[in-house]
Amino acid sequence: MPDLLIELFSEEIPARMQTRAADDLKKRVTDGLVEAGLTYAAAQGFSTPRRLTLALDGLLAESPTVREERKGPKVGAPDKAIEGFLRGAGLTRDALEERETPKGNVYFALIEKPGRPAAELIAEVLENTIRNFPWQKSMRWGAGSLRWVRPLHSILCILSDESGHEVVPMDVDGIQASDTTEGHRFMGSGRFAVTGFEDYEAKLKRDHVILNATERAEHIWHDATNMAFALGLEVVEDKGLLAEVSGLVEWPVVLMGDIAEDFLGLPPEVLQTSMKEHQKFFSVRNPKTNRIEKFVTVANRETSDNGATILAGNQKVLFARLSDAKFFWENDIRVAEAGAEAWLESLNNVTFHNKLGTQGDRIARFTALARELAPVVGADADVIGQAARFAKADLSSEMVYEFPELQGLMGRYYATTASLSDKVAAAAEEHYSPLGPSDDVPSAPVSVAVALADKLDTLTGFWAIDEKPTGSKDPFALRRAALGVIRLVQENDLRLPLDRYFDMQLLRHEAHQGEAVRENELNSLLEEIAEHGVFGAAFKTVQEKIEDMPSSWLFGLEDKVPDTSRDLLSFFHDRLKVYLRDEGVRHDVIDACIAMPGNDDLNLLVKRARALETFLRTEDGENLLQGFKRANNIVSQAEEKDGVEYSFGADVKHAEDHTEKALFAVLDEQENAISSAIEAEDFAAAMGGMAALRAPIDAFFEAVQVNADNDITRRNRLNLLSRIRKICLGVADLARVEG
Amino acid sequence: MAQYDSKPRSFQEIILRLQTYWAEKGCAMMQPYDMEVGAGTFHPATTLRSLGSKPWAAAYVQPSRRPTDGRYGENPNRLQHYYQYQVLIKPSPPHLQELYLGSLAAIGIDMDLHDIRFVEDDWESPTLGAWGLGWEVWCDGMEVSQFTYFQQVGGHDCHPVSGELTYGLERLAMYVLGVDHVMDMPFNDPQSPTALSYGDVFKQTEQEYSRWNFDVANTDVLLKHFEEAEAECETILAQEHVDPKTGKRIIMAHPAYDQCIKASHVFNLLDARGVISVTERQAYIGRVRALAKQCADAFVLTEAGGYAA
Known part of the structure; x- marks a missing residue:
């Protein structure tokens, strides 16, 4: 039984797409072959920056002959019916067989589909796979119309067995399949022919290409950790980066370099982020000081100077990048030392959402809510208020502008610089958590209050303007925010009657939307809700208290707010079902409990x-x-x-x-x-x-x-x-x- | 290529070598577009010529302006006025990557000592309604070029596809020449009787423009310019295709495009002055894109755009 080797050789495939593409190639080709009757013993997919490869072992040399028996019309049925049956079966009348059945004599057709040679089927399946490949993004090039992730240069497609190998004849938009490929772009020796998978893999290695991405990753990690270990240092683990870097090189060469003394005072996270995002460098940490002191870069080639030029170049680029980071950091520290008011001020000019106002509006809203949560979490309302007000300040900083993923973390550094308390500093970082189902949940009361207020404000805000998640669309990550609230409440064992906080925050949003808001009306309403907790009763009390005609705005809310609030609560219940289902609680059991009073707790x-x-x-x-x-x-x-x-x-x-x-x-x-x-x-x-x-x-x-x-x-x-x-x-x- | 054995000694020598190299490869050596633009891509030799079916090959230096990047000449790499080297070949030749690598060798980058990498970087210009797929090219971790296969320009699918190469000249030259601050880079041969550094040529202008861009440019006037350019662009394109005076079919795609580019640059200036809010920003970009799209629509109706009567 022959083995099949396919290689699609192209210009550089984006690293993040390679693994998936190798899997897709394997799946589509094997599915296509099996459907055509060609079974196989084993399949392996590979990817490098310039190639997708599929190796199939033990493929059938031809598809089996298929015999099918079809029952037709009765003997003596109208000619039209018989002709139709013949057309469908692809036979002539003399090929039909008459058989006796309990219902009389009936025509039967015996259809035999002869097997086809593997090469023919492979050519069809592979062409079909190439033309319909599920790239996230694909392109055309030159004057052709074929689409691939980047220009496709050659197709290697051979069948091999003990007697030798043969090229599967095929042609896709002028690219003819052959038994040749190329090695490394710079260290290779040009095109060469291969006879089968083992020969292919060995010749690639000879021409400085490691075919297997896992092998490249292991090689990188092995060399990097060894180099670090020899100096008493450790490489900061980053699986995502390792996978990405493995997709950027065919012949990994690990080099370790220094970070100039000037930059060692930057927060380690800044060094790490800057090096990773811009340069795809690994950080190397001194376990004694916990500082990032060196970096590891992975080159795609060996050189006669053992990488000295490459390392010097990389170091120079890093110097420029870190100079920028240091510049941002020093500017930010100046603002933070002055109390960060300039940042808070500028957030008043930054739009959060065009219907929900500026970041400044948003901060004012969730700060008010956060203070109200003081008794729930058991912390001082003034400290919570201070933390909430400062929580988003770093969004105006230069560092977060450059590295958005450092939001929160920079807030913590800058809060400390601004001489704010540790609680406030911690809340600046922690209030974003939990971000995902496996992210840690903050437990410090001040952080918890700010985290809850931020999320509840976001949820009530988008509910107030009717921008709820639908189907797979959740652009404002509202499901994640709701799950965050659920986990904060659960893991901190908080008693939080959601209904009243929904009502209060929805009112704040409505006040923002309302054209002629009377502040005293809003305030008395909020006070009543805080006291009685029920919107309907509170509303009536307020209405009675206000002597002159309440504004039309106030009237309109009587129906709207409770409806929106109920709808949001049922969204929470749905999220809760998902959350509890993961720990094995049945949905009908949850439904039985949701039907009980106090279900907003x-x-x-x-x-x-x-x-x-x-x-x-x-x-x-x-x-x-x-x-x-x-x-x-x-x-x-x-x-x-x-x-x-x-x-x-x-x-x-x-x-x-x-x-x-x-x-x-x-x-x-x-x-x-x-x-x-x-x-x-x-x-x-x-x-x-x-x-x-x-x-x-x-x-x-x-x-x-x-x-x-x-x-x-x-x-x-x-x-x-x-x-x-x-x-x-x-x-x-x-x-x-x-x- | 014996003449490239030596390392270049100045900024201008790198430009000259690129010119020579791409001329040898058959590109038409164009001159810069005489309008203020943010990048070499905005030259009509790229944007408009990437449209339609006619083959094209051009290379040129394009002075480029990015008002927000002004640093009064103090920052080692950031300039509000800088140069890009631009190559556009339609249809993209099958060995464009090798051609490109040849150009790096031509300016003195030794392929045996350096690590050249093609790292995914898709290109999109919201103001031009254009996008393409390609890479940023890294030399030892530094981005030295953008390499793009144009897929769409001005809302039109590119058929055939153009291959576009953009070199950031200052950054590339600093690397090749081993200079740490752009202002210290030799502009002409340091051995020449009047040796000039980049700073001798541009330090003062960086200061002047930084001040003007950030603090002095009259935003009311700029806003008016924007409106006028937009109106003029639309007026030009609204004219009948047949010129009543000569009786010839003359679609004024290029004059209209000039106005589109003028609007685009005024928008950049307004952005640098910080008078455009986040929401307005999108609206302005949309207006420029609408102009670019109309210019592209007009160009494909011209002879250079592949129109056959």
Whole structure:
């Protein structure tokens, strides 16, 4: 069975696209071949800056012959029907076979598709793959119309077995397949022919190309860490950078250079970011001082001076880059030393979003909210206010303008420079967190308050202007912000009734939008919400307090704000389901808990859901759920039939059976225990109480027929079941739980 | 190439060598565009000539202005007025990369000692409505050129595709000549009787323009210029294709393009003066792009743009 080797040789492929492209080549070609009937034993894809390669072992030499039997019209059917059948089968009438069937004689067609040689199929599949390759971005070149990521220069495509190799004949837009390729652009020896994969890989290595990207990465990492180790230093690990650099070279040569003394005083993150972003350098750290003292660069070639010229050039470029960074840093320090007011001032002229005002507006809004969160996180409102006000100051700094990814971190340095407290400095950095599901969540109360306020302000803002995420579109990362709030609340065990904070912040946004805002109206409304927590009631109180006609703006909000607020809460509930699903809590269990009061308190909601999930996994839980459902069904059916509600009046004196009496006893015993456990938010205790109900309920259903002939007994029993229903529904809306 | 064995000694020698090299490779040696532009790409020999089906090959030096980069001549690499060397070949030849590497050798970069890399860098000009794919070329970690295959200009697909090379001359020359501050770079041969440094030629003008760009340029006047150039561009393009005086078909794509470029440069000046807000910025860019697109639409209707009557 032959092996297949394909290489698509082009001008430099962007590093970030190479791995995916090698996978796509493998997938598309193998899928195409298998579909055409050519199976294979093993496939491997490779990429370098100038080539995508696919090696297939043990390919069938030709596709198998396929025989198909097709049932046609009855013998004697109209000619038209028979002709149509013949056309579809590609046969003439004399090739049809007549067979007896229970429905009479019927024509059958036996179609045989002969197998085709591998080369023919490969040429078709490869051409199709090249012409439809899923590049993120592709281009044309010269006068042709073929598209590739960069100009495609040659196609190597050979089939080889023990007897030798043959080129698969094919031509794509004038590029003819051959058995030749090139090695390194500068260190290679021109075009050469290969006979199979092993020969190909070996000759590439001879011509200074390491085909395997993993091998290049390992080589780089090995040499870099060794060089650093020899000097008592360590390379700062960066897998993304390593992968990228491996895609920039065919023949990696690792060089280590010095960072001039002038720059060692820059924050290590600045050095690291500048070197990585601009130069693709690795940072080398002194573990004793934690300073970045050297760099590693990876050249694409060996030279007669052992890289001296290359290193000198790189060092010079780095000098210029770091001079810029140092210039930014020194300018920024001057502003920070003066208290950073100039930055805050300039943020008043920077648009955050054209409907949500400037960065200055935004800061004022979330600072107000952050202060209100002081009792929630247990920190001083003035410190929180100071931290919130300063949190975005570094967005005006030169360093963050140059390196946006340093936002927050620079804020921390500059806050310290501005002699602000450590809490304020920490909040400047930490309030962006958590950025992703695996990012750490801040725990310092001031940072938590600012982080929550920033995210809640963003969410309520985009809800207020109706720019919610839809489908895959979430340009303002609102899902991430909501997940951030969920994690901040969860991991810091905070009690945060979201509804009232939504209302307050939505009002602030509305005030920004409203044309004629009366500040005193807004303030009294905010005060009422803070006091009563409920928008509707607060609103009415304010309306009554304001003696002259409230402005039309105020009127319009009565419906709008609560609706928007509810919609945002249900967005949070959806995010929460995703969050809890990852830890194994079922969505129907969460739904059962969302249906309970206080569902805007995410912490309460999650505690309830976790306790219920745990309980339902036990045998008691499972059976109790069945018991509840049975009780619920019986009572509901009876209520429907009788047109009355069975909700009160079960009396033990009408109990006949001993299981019935026992059920009364256990309900009397557990009802208060469960409701006070719920009251105390001790859901585990509540579930324990529920577990105690299970056996008596099971025994009751086992022994007793609810719909007894005696009407008094029947009603008493229905009322008893209704008690069970009420107790259960006080824990969670079990009717929503599946199973 | 025996004449390149020696290292160049001055800024102008590097330019002369590039001129000689690309002339040998068959490019028409064009002269700079006589309008203020931000980059060599804006020369009509690139923007307009990259449109249409006719083959083209040109190379030229283009003085370029970026008002926001002014540093009063103090910064070692930043200038508000600098030079770009620009090559445009349509259709892009199959071995353009090798041709380009030959030009580096011509200016004294020894391929056996340096590390030359093609690093992904896609090019897009929002004001020209143009984009292309290519690389920035690194020599020992320093970006020495932009290499782009034009895909679209002025909203038109490029067919055939042009290959564009842009060299930042000062930066490249500083590297080749081993100079750390641009103002210290020899402009002409340091052995000549009147040896001049880059600073002798340009230090004062950098100061003058920096001051004017940042603090003096009259923004009201500039805003008016912008409106006028925009209006003039549209007026030119609104004329009938047949000239009533000569009776000939004369579409005035180039005069209109001059006005488009004028508007573009005025916008850059306004931007440097800090009078354009983020939202307005987009609107201005959109207005210039609309002009560029109309000029491109007009050019493809001309003979040079491939129009056949």
